[in-house]
Amino acid sequence: MEIIRKLEKPVFETRPLYLQIFDRLLDYIADGTWKSGAMVPNEIELARTFGVSVGTMRKALQALSERGLLTRRQGRGTYVSEMPSGESPSLDNLRTRRMDALTWEIKSIQVTSGLADDDEQRALSLTDGTSVVRIRKVLADTANDTHVLEYCRYPSQRFENLEKDTAAHTMPLGALARRYGLLAAPASEQLELHLADGKQAKLLEVTQGAPLLQLTRIVTCFDHVPIEFRVAFCRLGANAIYAYQLR
Amino acid sequence: MEIIRKLEKPVFETRPLYLQIFDRLLDYIADGTWKSGAMVPNEIELARTFGVSVGTMRKALQALSERGLLTRRQGRGTYVSEMPSGESPSLDNLRTRRMDALTWEIKSIQVTSGLADDDEQRALSLTDGTSVVRIRKVLADTANDTHVLEYCRYPSQRFENLEKDTAAHTMPLGALARRYGLLAAPASEQLELHLADGKQAKLLEVTQGAPLLQLTRIVTCFDHVPIEFRVAFCRLGANAIYAYQLR
DNA sequence: AAGTGGTCTAGACCACGGA
DNA sequence: CCGTGGTCTAGACCACTTA
Incomplete structure (x- = not known):
């Protein structure tokens, strides 16, 4: 795995790993693989499935959290943010x-x-x-x-x-x-x-x-x-x- | 130093190290120790002077950078952001x-x-x-x-x-x-x-x-x-x- | 070529939440 | 109590800037 990434990265994809993962997770949320309100796997498991270190996985998760798409709480876990799905046509400000x-x-x-x-x-x-x-x-x-x-x-x-x-x-x-x-x-x-x-x-x-x-x-x-x-x-x-x- | 921190921290200051450093750097900028536009020491040197790891130092620097108080550029270094010091009474929006x-x-x-x-x-x-x-x-x-x-x-x-x-x-x-x-x-x-x-x-x-x-x-x-x-x-x-x- | 910040790793321990 | 995310460490290599 290590070797594959080292070989493929420069050719196919030079963007930082955590941004590539960010986009993949974005798709998960958009296409419903990760449903609104659902808990997502923990950092360690995600890091393993994506084949990256926990720190890198963490950076991707935090980026999504900063943009309001994931909600993370110490001791609780990571959840897909609930979007206001009701009828209110958001004029939030x-x-x-x-x-x-x-x-x-x-x-x-x-x-x-x-x-x-x-x-x-x-x-x-x-x-x-x-x-x-x-x-x-x-x-x-x-x-x-x-x-x-x-x-x-x-x-x-x-x-x-x-x-x-x-x-x-x-x-x-x-x-x-x-x-x-x-x-x-x-x-x-x-x-x-x-x-x-x-x-x-x-x-x-x-x-x-x-x-x-x-x-x-x-x-x-x-x-x-x-x-x-x-x-x-x-x-x-x-x-x-x-x-x-x-x- | 290691021992002192481990002993003192629980008693005097439980906030994360990087936030404590953040505040110290904030003071440097406010009181002019770090002047507007000046280059600041590199991460490794700063980490050594504060007695923390580079990763922790980095987190403090990035927090300041996100708030627009420091400007960091790969290959260039870290600089204190120039504030608009002219006469314009900022009605930026x-x-x-x-x-x-x-x-x-x-x-x-x-x-x-x-x-x-x-x-x-x-x-x-x-x-x-x-x-x-x-x-x-x-x-x-x-x-x-x-x-x-x-x-x-x-x-x-x-x-x-x-x-x-x-x-x-x-x-x-x-x-x-x-x-x-x-x-x-x-x-x-x-x-x-x-x-x-x-x-x-x-x-x-x-x-x-x-x-x-x-x-x-x-x-x-x-x-x-x-x-x-x-x-x-x-x-x-x-x-x-x-x-x-x-x- | 040297020095910088950016990315990435592989661990460790801590604080919090819930069973 | 255990599992979670939060913090922290101590390295490594890479990409960019400047001289």
């Missing part, structure tokens, strides 16, 4: 002033599909003539007087028949992606101020020209292939804020 | 649509001090009767039509004579903190929509009631002691956005 999560009610949902327009092509790295599934939602947390109009687009090629998969329409992205054998990586988000146009005003029950917080994000897999393009317009109640952790 | 940094001009600056009010006491964990230095700035990037009204408060106790230290008033927090022997840790920030009151409207050259993006952040040292309480009101031009990296 919208919080109450006391940093509690908001509780969303889906007021309306509308699913269509069609050829990607210029913006969608650019955002999702699609070529001309490819199509996308579009999901438009109106969400509300009436207790906190906060309403969101959300436009999500997914490349049809990677999300086959998403249009008809109604159960998937209300899932947060993490769960949706995994349902289609994909793993969403951390993304960046952009915020700007936007004044409501007529249509937005109607859907969000505000007057035209009311100030909204506009969120734009593009989520990719770990291989940097984009899988979601989302634009959300938020009407924030007096008690609602957008909070996040600076680097 | 405000960007143009193309993600370029904005270039700020200080339109006005006003420095006062006085007893901390309730909000300031809460934000900075101060007790009744302690005082703060307040710096109010109006900043503008005229090219991108973006204006910011920024209120910063610092505990007088940790920033002695900051009121008279005019050079410090225009520094970004990282540089300011280091000038006073402190090291700022990553913080969290809150965003909300705010409608300009009369005073804000005048300072930002907008009409009263104009929508502003309000940023609130509290920055602490690595020991969680708060050192800055900042509230900023931003009038964003059409080309300006607030961008950040999701976890």
